[in-house]
Amino acid sequence: MTILLFAAVALVVLALLVLVHRWLWIRLVRDTAAPGTRTRRAGTALAFALPLLAVAALVAGRAGAPFWLQRTVAWPGFMWLAVLLYLSLAMLVAEPVRAVWLRRMRRRPAPAQEVRAPVPVVETVTAGSASGASEAPETPVPPAGPAAPAGQTPEARAALSRRRFARTVAGAAGAVAVGTVGYGTYGVLRGPRVKRVQVPLAKLPRAGHGFRIAVVSDIHLGPILGRAHTARIVETINRTQPDLIAVVGDLVDGTVHDLGPAAEPLRHLRARHGSYFVTGNHEYFSGAAPWVEHVRELGLMPLENARRPLPYFDLAGVNDVAGESEGQGPDFEAALGDRDRARTAVLLAHQPIVIDEAVRHGVDLQLSGHTHGGQLWPGNYIAELANPTVAGLERYGDTQLYVSRGAGAWGPPVRVGAPSDITIVELVSYQA
Template sequence: MSQLSPGVEHEQQDGIPLSQVPVGLIIRGLMAMLFAVGVVAGLHGYLGLRLVWEPGWGQPWTALGLGALGLLFASIPLGFMASRWRPTWLNRALYWTSMLWLGAFGLLLSATVVADLLGGVWRLVGEVPDALAFARTKALGVLAVVVPALGFAFRTARGRARVERIQIPMAHLGPGLHGARVVQISDVHIGPTLDRHFLQRVVDQVNALKPDLIAVTGDLVDGSVRALREEMTPLSGLKAPLGVYYVTGNHEYYHGGAAWSAEVARLGLTVLRNEHRVVERAGARLTVAGVTDVEGGRVDPSHMCRPDLALAGAPERVPRLLLAHQPRAAFLARGLGVDLQLSGHTHGGQLFPFMFLVKLQQPVIRGLAMIAGVRVYTHRGTGYWGPPLRLGPAPEIAEVTLVAQ
């Protein structure tokens, strides 16, 4: 048995036309982009100085090294643009190059900073006999650490997701749902570097767990419905007796949140746009609610994140499971009686050292935590975004077993 709170119409557009975006928002976006490009250019200069110029590799190696850094820097913005161009082999190659370099750049930058700090300590406590040899040793040491780390990170990101099993006690959970298994996937990011074959593998892994209910907590895609419709067809193979539920993530809104909601519904998933269903088994009931992403309202006011609306009319003394892409949505769900919120978005940090930046935006990076009085499980992500690399947090499929408290 299921109960649906107030219905919604799904628009078919891929996104909001640029002419409808406020001019001030466009200007702020351009200024932020130019600032970011300037910072990244400066950091490339720092790498060129430390890894190429100071070690004095001689010609033509110094010229080739500096030229390669310049071309790789240019590949980053070009790659982002190529992801929105027609998907030719050349555009795909450009995107792959830019994303691989973006990840390598982050690791090289981190390793070089550490090498400089250690070199500074060495200079303070001991004599450096040969500055040129010292600079070359540091540069080679950085490469010796970063190259194998890149190989490991690539293999981890492209490999099979790990199944994380957790048990959650719930008050008022009836015997009929004791032991029910909710399998969650999140942040799959089908797009320029992840295709239908990757998605089919994920679907097969999920179905092999024989879940009672499946939760898909956003960021399924990096592209428009028009570009990725065929790549998403394996999604229709997800099966669970209590239903397969989906909520939007922020990346859907970069490519048409309403259009993706409609497409996912066409593939047979239940889209929860600030609404809920009540599922029942053997007389026991569970409220499954879902909200749009917390950033959805910026793009489309009708997609404002509203946990209060999602749970309006939900039965009392029935456990409440809330699907919300970002963990910080728990601040909006405060006081609504949510027993468990399933979220993603953070990728667990995905790539060292960027996981330390996640805490600037989210209250938690991964795992089970209490946020604003709401118990939240934050998923590490099943795919990846941007660089096809995972250094630290492995991809995940979560199996959450609900038990009576």
């Protein structure tokens, strides 16, 4: 059933890609360039090549392609997907403008045809002519004007006007799309910013007031984001001098063999009470067990459906729900079932959707990621359909849920309307 569902979704995505590229080819190539021109041929070639690159970027990792090939297709393929989104949105906005302009063009009266006045011929009688016959003098005839080029016929002029308008629209839409994606890429490659949130907890003892947890999720090391990205994140976290570091899933998009060097800077994370890790859904796409062992070697403590008592609260972690397909899903009883409910409980869980189980088990605070805050606007509206909270802090009964937007990006290294973050969650005691 899962394979059939995946195949159905893949077919829908492919069909959508074909339809969108066909529509953009009409608007950006056919409407702007005359048949047979070099521009039209180049645009048509790109209309075939770009979607193929995008599909290759999406499937290369899952298909087990060599890592060098994944890196080769990732940048152009994923970046085109981001440009495609905002180019399509810009062209959709331009469609009503185009319709109004074409309607006005059709209503405009055709220009009057230019009529040449005939050249008069004057007859004269030549003196001394024996017959007295009249002869036309050899008066020079004005040369005929140049033949009107084909582009000057009313139909051709209208076609040229339509192409000029289409080029203007296409240029404006392209500038908007490229500018948006460029700014969003800069935001990701610059590295996440630090966000600070205070969370009051009723059962937290006074001694725990001000305890700071650095929450980082969705780093997404892969064919695009590598070792430099990890180093920026580690440096940013260490500058905040947290009491505890929580890496809440989706660390990688690839195998330990390919991405082990990219994860190496995690070895330098520093916190008074240590660094902890729980799996995300992408770890199960890449081999969760090897990554759990590797992060342990890097000095992080994996919490696989486990709990660790800390001085002021219990810290628990559960596997991601994607692990259920491998028999390694979340087990809340193992992590929380026998704990003392008089103590504060903080739960690390990659996906916000497990909040109901957290409430049922008396968790005071759940820390999650997964949503990326939507990553690419208007993706936040889609994320809201699948997640109880997309970003920020919300309360569910006696349990509070904080969802980070994440420190990296999946697919295109672009964020629009959902800046990346590392959150310092400061615990506040009511007794302080």
